[in-house]
Amino acid sequence: MSIENMHVTRRSKASLIASFAAVIILVILISAPLWAGRADMRLMAELFLYLSLATLWNLMAGYAGLVSVGQQAYVGFGGYMLFSLTMFAGLSPVVALIGVAILGGLVSIPIAALVFRLHGAYFAIGTWVIAEVFRLTFAQVSSLGGGSGTSLPISIIKSMADGRAARESLSYWLALGVMVAVILAVYLFLRSRKGLALSAIRDNELAASSLGINIWRTKFLVYVITAALTSVVGALIFLQKLRISPDAAFSVNDWTAFVIFIVVIGGIGTLEGPIIGTLVYFLMRETLADLGTTYLIALGVVAIVIMLKAPKGLWGIIRDRWDLQLFPLGYRVQTTQSKKGS
Amino acid sequence: MADQVLKTHNLCAHYGDFQALFDLDLSIAEGEVIAIIGANGAGKTTLMRSIAGLNSNNAEQIVYRDEPIGALRADQVATKGIALVPEGRQLFPSLSVEENLIIGGRVGRKGPWNLKALYQLFPILEERRNQPSTSLSGGQQQMVAIGRALMANPDLILFDEISLGLAPVIIKTIYDALPNIIDDGMSAVIVEQDISKALAVSARFYCLQEGRVALEGDSQTVEREAISRAYFGVH
Numbered sequence A: 001m002s003i004e005n006m007h008v009t010r011r012s013k014a015s016l017i018a019s020f021a022a023v024i025i026l027v028i029l030i031s032a033p034l035w036a037g038r039a040d041m042r043l044m045a046e047l048f049l050y051l052s053l054a055t056l057w058n059l060m061a062g063y064a065g066l067v068s069v070g071q072q073a074y075v076g077f078g079g080y081m082l083f084s085l086t087m088f089a090g091l092s093p094v095v096a097l098i099g100v101a102i103l104g105g106l107v108s109i110p111i112a113a114l115v116f117r118l119h120g121a122y123f124a125i126g127t128w129v130i131a132e133v134f135r136l137t138f139a140q141v142s143s144l145g146g147g148s149g150t151s152l153p154i155s156i157i158k159s160m161a162d163g164r165a166a167r168e169s170l171s172y173w174l175a176l177g178v179m180v181a182v183i184l185a186v187y188l189f190l191r192s193r194k195g196l197a198l199s200a201i202r203d204n205e206l207a208a209s210s211l212g213i214n215i216w217r218t219k220f221l222v223y224v225i226t227a228a229l230t231s232v233v234g235a236l237i238f239l240q241k242l243r244i245s246p247d248a249a250f251s252v253n254d255w256t257a258f259v260i261f262i263v264v265i266g267g268i269g270t271l272e273g274p275i276i277g278t279l280v281y282f283l284m285r286e287t288l289a290d291l292g293t294t295y296l297i298a299l300g301v302v303a304i305v306i307m308l309k310a311p312k313g314l315w316g317i318i319r320d321r322w323d324l325q326l327f328p329l330g331y332r333v334q335t336t337q338s339k340k341g342s
Numbered sequence B: 001m002a003d004q005v006l007k008t009h010n011l012c013a014h015y016g017d018f019q020a021l022f023d024l025d026l027s028i029a030e031g032e033v034i035a036i037i038g039a040n041g042a043g044k045t046t047l048m049r050s051i052a053g054l055n056s057n058n059a060e061q062i063v064y065r066d067e068p069i070g071a072l073r074a075d076q077v078a079t080k081g082i083a084l085v086p087e088g089r090q091l092f093p094s095l096s097v098e099e100n101l102i103i104g105g106r107v108g109r110k111g112p113w114n115l116k117a118l119y120q121l122f123p124i125l126e127e128r129r130n131q132p133s134t135s136l137s138g139g140q141q142q143m144v145a146i147g148r149a150l151m152a153n154p155d156l157i158l159f160d161e162i163s164l165g166l167a168p169v170i171i172k173t174i175y176d177a178l179p180n181i182i183d184d185g186m187s188a189v190i191v192e193q194d195i196s197k198a199l200a201v202s203a204r205f206y207c208l209q210e211g212r213v214a215l216e217g218d219s220q221t222v223e224r225e226a227i228s229r230a231y232f233g234v235h
Helices: A013-030 A038-063 A072-087 A093-115 A121-139 A154-160 A164-191 A193-203 A205-210 A215-241 A252-266 A272-291 A293-309 A313-322 B044-052 B074-080 B097-107 B115-121 B123-127 B138-150 B168-182 B195-201 B224-232
Strands: A006-009 A332-335 B004-015 B018-029 B033-038 B062-064 B082-085 B156-159 B187-191 B204-209 B212-218
Touching (some): A013 A164, A038 A164, A038 A193, A038 A252, A038 A272, A072 A093, A072 A121, A072 A215, A072 A252, A093 A121, A093 A164, A121 A252, A154 A164, A164 A193, A164 A215, A193 A205, A193 A215, A193 B097, A205 A215, A252 A272, A252 A313, B018 B212, B033 B044, B033 B195, B033 B224, B044 B082, B044 B156, B074 B082, B082 B138, B097 B138, B115 B123, B115 B138, B115 B168, B138 B156, B168 B187, B168 B195, B212 B224
Parallel strands (some): B033 B204, B156 B187
Antiparallel strands (some): A006 A332, B004 B018, B004 B062, B204 B212
């Protein structure tokens, strides 16, 4: 085989099949209100929102090296802002989502300036402390129910759509839409020039900086974008729940520990990893959650075994064994079946 | 003497707790090529890192075109027009050859170097443009590292250990390409273990020994005997 009939491409058969499959799956998912029961739709919406959180955390930790343990700050902030914008500013929940994104991004700017002074483990702890400050602050706001929280008024819920079924469909579609938007946004960001710089920083910070890449600014941008999108996901989580309280909104377990679990077992630093991780997490949760403590022990054991035996996660195993890549981000050498004549 | 593009004044630098450079004074004129030679641990790489902004110094210790740059960050130094070809190449393994080069062009300075010009200089890189940079041979990786620095269209380019670990035939290819690179009035600093190679391409040289300048002079007229003594610290 000579060099002429080899070529290098981002696409592979697998990534082409994957994009067709993604479109088909998307159509099936969009039509879920026609075929799925209410409980199933709620579960799927929750899965979409967890996948969004995991994809965003993966962008920060897996690509920008920012290991935050405080993303629940933005989940809770997003939830509370949705409630505030609808209850006090009279916005419809769907319009309020845009406001939530802007506010989430804005509030993250001074926080980034603060926590970016810390590195490594100190950064992780710093972000967690910030999230606790958020929790304590919102517990003081009596118009939002203080420490015991508040429910979304019936009039606002009813303003979303006519009838319960239509409301539930809308809220399901919003979750699906946000998931697609988050995955597409992260994918396009990684393929852009900024994303190139981010990969360069992850590969070699010293070389990247001596080529004129401002490391601080690139990481700052990632942090703010992630905060804005995480806030929107948080808003949708509490739009599903219709009730918010400081402990639920700023829960480190629900919005960060499980998300880290998902990304680590799926494969950090890959776009496919969070998808696999989310599916595994929900599979375990739906089958084992009734076992109570045993379920949490099982989660812990799975995490430990994967970290020890397959540090690149489940997707790492799959990719190494079958050389698969669903999102065409890397390159591969291919042989062309000589179509251009013999 | 022509205008100085870069000067160091009493430059001191540390490598961890160890002081690697002591009161170093050197200068590079516009369009000049100088060589830095010296044994392992003489401070050559620390000097490169200091100029490139990877070590922080006092602002006045390094002056670039009358502007003190010693305290600037590496990315700020890069936008001023100083590019580093680092020791050990330091390519980005998850990026392709072309993406590595594109990253180099991010500073957006005007000049003769772009992807097309680079592919003319090193045609092999065009063939391999979409391959992961790690799949290349050492010499080809060095070409990517040089190309990546050139893409910034620097006024001063720093080559750190340009031939370290490369096959002689590759070293020759790279040295043959050097005059084309430096032709456009670019100034260059070449750090090299191979003294005769270094002297052949440079106008002046500095020989470092334990963080100090042991000998400096004209590359073409210097006596080998003098260099040997400075190199090994024999007095």
